[in-house]
Amino acid sequence: MERIVLGDAEVIRVVEWEGAFTPARTIVPGLPAEEWERNADWLAPDHWDPVADTYLGALQTWVIRHGGRTVLVDTAVGEGRQRPHSPAFHDRRSDFLERLAAAGVRPEDVDVVVNTHLHGDHVGWNTRALDGEWVPSFPNAVYYLPAADHAAIDPDGPESGPAPAGADARIWREERRLMFADSIAPVIRSGQAVLWSDGHRLDEALTLEPAPGHTPGSSVLRLDSRGDRAVFVGDLLHSPVQLVHPGCNSCFCEDPAGAAASRLRVLRRAADERELVIPAHFAGAGAVEVRRQGAGFAVSRWAS
Template sequence: MPPLLQGANEKSKGFELSTQSITLGNVEITRVVEWSGPILTAQFIIPDSDEETWRRNEDWLAPDFWTPADDAYRCHVQSWVLRSEGKTIVVDTGIGNDRERPQVPQFAGLQTNFLARLRNAGVEPEEVDYVVNTHIHYDHVGWNTQWENGQWVPTFPNATYLIPQDDNRYFDPEGSQRRRPPRDQHERVRWEGSRLVFNDSIAPIHQAGQSLLWENSHRIDGNLLLEAAPGHTPGSSVLSLRSGTDRAVFVGDMLHSPVQVLGPDWNSCFCDDLRLAAQTRRTYLSRAAEQRELVIPAHWPGHSAAEVKKDGNGFAIAAWSSFPRN
C-alpha cells in the first residue's frame, strides 16, 4: 500500500463517522461524513473497469473501497469544510434529510445528524461564508436547504452559494429541452430525480437571493480557485487550493473510485459526456502528478485523498493523505 503523506498537521475530533482536519499551507481542511456504506456493485458504478484490475489490486482496494465477496462499491458521502483567509467554505453538501430520491431509494427520506457533525467540527450554519457545489447532483447539493415551516429554506443563511452556470442551465426543469434523450429506464429515473433535486435544493437558493452563478473560473480568495471541469456533468468543476508550497484539488465526482486512477478512461455510470469526462480526468490527474497536488474526491472512504504519479499510460497512488482511515 502507498505510504501516508508526511508533514500535514492533523487533529482528530473523535465523533461518530469521525471528523478530522489537516492543514495545507494556511488552509485548514476538515472532513465531515454524512453517510458511509455500500452502493450497488463496483462493476455497475464503474462499468468500463475490468475485474482483473480490481482483483490485482485487492490488497489496497479492499475493504475501504470494495468488498470482493459481493463486488460491493463502498463510498462516503461527505463535505469538506475549508477555513481560508478568515472565511468558512463548505464544499458540497451531501444528500440532506427528508428528500424524495427515486434514483437512489436508500437515500429517500434519509435522516442523519449531519448538522450536529458540522457543529462538532466547530461550524455553525450561520458562520458559513461560501457553499461550493462542484456540480448539481443529489449527493452534492442536499444540505443546501432544509425543511422549515412547510418550505425548503437555505441551511446556511449568510452564505453565498457558488453554483456552476452550465449545470444550472442543464438541470433547471424549465430548460429540459437542452438535455439529450435518456439512454435507458435507469437514466429516466435519474432524470426525474434531478428535477426533484433542482426544486428542493437549488431553486430555493435562487429564490433567497443567495446564489452566485459562475462560468469558466471563479476566484474565492488568494488560496482557492474554482475551475470548470466538464464531462461528469456539463458544469462539473474542481476547486484548486494553492497556499505556500502546498497544493490540492477537490475533484468532486471526477473519481468515484481510486480504480479510476489506474484506468483514467473508465467513467462512472453517472457521467454524462463519456468522452469529455475521460479527457477531463486525464487532464487533472496529469496536473496533479506534475504539481504534487493532493487529489480530494467527494466519495472516497479510507484516507479519502491521495497524491498520484504517472504510471505508464495511466497513473498510480503515490501516497495517501494523512486523514485517518474512516
C-alpha cells in the same frame, strides 16, 4: 474528525454516510472485472469488499478554513428529500448538521458553499425544511453553482442533455426536477446563489475551474496556500481504481468522452504539481497524492 493542514488552510472532512454502495462492476462499468482483483491489495478493505464484490464509498463534505472564512465543498444528500427512484437517498434522516457542529461549524458560520456539480448527493444540505418550506441551510453563505448545470436542470430553462447510458430518461428527468425544487431553487430565490462559468476566483487561495463531462458544469476547486496545493475534484473520481484506468468513467457520467478527458487532464496536473487529490466519494482516508505510472496513475500516499 479528519483534519489536513495545507499552508494557511485547514481542511476538515465531515462524513454524512460511509459504506457499501453498489456492486463494483456497476460503479465503473467499462472496467474489466479482473481489475478489481488485480488491485485488491490496495483497494481492500477501504474501497472494495472482495467478498461481496461491492464498491465502498462515502457521502461527505469538505470544510476549508482559510483567511478567516469557512467554505463547504459539496453538501451530500440532505434530509427528507423525495427521491423515489433512488432508495439510498429517499427520505433519509441525517445527523449531518450535528457532525458539522462537531467540526466547529455552525450553519451561520459558513461563508461560501461550492457545489462542484448539481447532482443530488452534492447539493442536499444546501437547504433544510423550515415550517414546511425549503430554505438555505447556511443563511450567510454565498452558494457557487455551475451555470451549465443550472441551465441543464432548470425546468424552465433549455432542454437538458441526455441521461447517462443505461438510465431511464423519464426517471432521470423526474429526479432532476425534484432536486431542483428542493435543493437549488430555494438558494436562487434567496439571492444567495452565484451562477459561474469559465472559471471563478473565490480569493487568493481558492479558484474554481470547469472540468466538464460528468455533468455539463462539473468543476474542480483548487487550493494553493504557501505552496501547498490540493484539488477538490467532485465526481471526476468515484473509485481509486480509476487512477489506474483514468479512461474508465463512473456509471453516472453524462458525457463519457468529456469526463475521461477532464479526469486525465486534472490528474496529470495533480501528479506534476503534487496537488493533493480530494474526491467527493472516496472512503478510507478520502484524499490522495498521485504519481504518473504508465498510461495511468498510482498512489504516492494517502492523506493523514
